[in-house]
Amino acid sequence: MAGNGLGWFGIVRLGLVQTSIGAIVVLCTSTINRLMVVEYALPALIPGLLVTWHYALQIMRPRWGHGSDIGGKRTPWIIGGMGVLALGGIGTAFSISVMAYSMTLGLVVAFLGFSLIGIGVGAAGTSLLVLLAKSVDRTRRAAAATIVWIMMIAGFVATAGLIGRYLHPFSPERLLLVAGAVCLGAFVLTIVAVFRLEKATAVESPTESHAEKPPFRVALQEVWQDDTARRFAIFVFVSMLAYSAQELVLEPFGAFVFGMSPSQTALLGGAQHGGALVGMILVGLMATLWSNSRLMALRNWIVIGCVGSAVALIGLVAATRIGPSWPLIPTIFALGLANGIYAVAAIGSMFNLAAGGGEAREGIRMGLFGAAQGVAFGIGGFVGSGLSDLMRVWLGSPVSAYGAVFAFEATLFLAASLLAVKIGIQKDLSVQKEDGVGPIAFGQGAQTHVGARGG
Numbered sequence: 001m002a003g004n005g006l007g008w009f010g011i012v013r014l015g016l017v018q019t020s021i022g023a024i025v026v027l028c029t030s031t032i033n034r035l036m037v038v039e040y041a042l043p044a045l046i047p048g049l050l051v052t053w054h055y056a057l058q059i060m061r062p063r064w065g066h067g068s069d070i071g072g073k074r075t076p077w078i079i080g081g082m083g084v085l086a087l088g089g090i091g092t093a094f095s096i097s098v099m100a101y102s103m104t105l106g107l108v109v110a111f112l113g114f115s116l117i118g119i120g121v122g123a124a125g126t127s128l129l130v131l132l133a134k135s136v137d138r139t140r141r142a143a144a145a146t147i148v149w150i151m152m153i154a155g156f157v158a159t160a161g162l163i164g165r166y167l168h169p170f171s172p173e174r175l176l177l178v179a180g181a182v183c184l185g186a187f188v189l190t191i192v193a194v195f196r197l198e199k200a201t202a203v204e205s206p207t208e209s210h211a212e213k214p215p216f217r218v219a220l221q222e223v224w225q226d227d228t229a230r231r232f233a234i235f236v237f238v239s240m241l242a243y244s245a246q247e248l249v250l251e252p253f254g255a256f257v258f259g260m261s262p263s264q265t266a267l268l269g270g271a272q273h274g275g276a277l278v279g280m281i282l283v284g285l286m287a288t289l290w291s292n293s294r295l296m297a298l299r300n301w302i303v304i305g306c307v308g309s310a311v312a313l314i315g316l317v318a319a320t321r322i323g324p325s326w327p328l329i330p331t332i333f334a335l336g337l338a339n340g341i342y343a344v345a346a347i348g349s350m351f352n353l354a355a356g357g358g359e360a361r362e363g364i365r366m367g368l369f370g371a372a373q374g375v376a377f378g379i380g381g382f383v384g385s386g387l388s389d390l391m392r393v394w395l396g397s398p399v400s401a402y403g404a405v406f407a408f409e410a411t412l413f414l415a416a417s418l419l420a421v422k423i424g425i426q427k428d429l430s431v432q433k434e435d436g437v438g439p440i441a442f443g444q445g446a447q448t449h450v451g452a453r454g455g
Helices: 008-039 046-072 077-097 103-133 138-166 172-194 195-201 206-210 216-225 225-247 252-260 262-289 296-324 328-355 362-395 398-424
Strands: none
Touching: 008 046, 008 103, 008 138, 008 172, 008 398, 046 077, 046 103, 046 216, 046 362, 077 103, 077 172, 103 138, 103 195, 103 216, 103 328, 103 362, 138 172, 138 195, 138 262, 138 328, 172 195, 216 225, 216 362, 225 296, 225 328, 225 398, 252 262, 252 296, 252 328, 252 398, 262 328, 296 328, 296 362, 296 398, 328 362, 362 398
């Protein structure tokens, strides 16, 4: 447990690490992806598989989290993970230069680069979230989730602007220079952001520092046997599958069903992301200002976000039937709003459940949740786009196909809301008082006794 709650400036410092992670990731998943498909005329499936591979490696997050549990320090894992991530970013940029001479060798270099990206994101990201969970007071965790995710988006935007300015005219050499600057800058910023931060906030417990740590398999089995951790991991997988499945579908939907141009479909993405930003800020503010209110419990916000997302998706199903007269932009904005509410509340609850696990299991718990999220994201993009193609062939109409996809995603969100409710109503968890507050339900910062199960 953190002895001194991390202040707002400290939260922003950790948010800079998330900014750095976002900067390198967007360079590789957007710019490198585009160069492979357009400049080198590769099938879109190839960069898609590379991105999926980097998500698939997130299944190793519990192992990396367990490693940080054993050492008891998160900062070395954050810095080390960022170093690996930076090398991966430079490696993927270098692969573009290699492709000019040997496509096969270039793809091998790209595979190695994306492998390093997956490892770096998992190692640094898991320990970063654990440090936030341990160091931030429970009343600030929703706001902390909002801050770090907005700062990650800021990393996306800043990197896109930097690339847009300095990558013209394009050449492999210029790409390598820009990528090197982004990756080196992100690594240095991470070191500065976390310098002495963990030492200033952590108060080590003697039982945590000297207790013998079990092997990884034993620790993972113990965490998986915890009903709350297991149910929450399943919830994260289902909800993130629904969340990510819509990502690659909205703009083609606007083009096929509403006849929109590329510039018009880009507005759909803007409306969705704008709504998500509003939803994130809304939850962060309200959950912080009224932290002692049961109505503001993060569990309730999760349910609101999931149900709201399902309702908005059902609205898109209706749009496929009604056509151009349907208020499409407001519906997409509402979808983004509900997505943002759900995402921040889920991340805040992730902090609470990781920090409340007892026996210094924060890293492996956060790794389990992060693995569920990463694998779901990797699968979700292919599920959404693949299902739309399959439905188009089966139903013989793009309109009906997208309606079926949105209905499927809405069903997943409704299932996720039911899972969240079931997690929250478990009664077999022994709770201990935290700072005199008393028993705290799921989504409000549960503190469990060692060996307690349930939620």
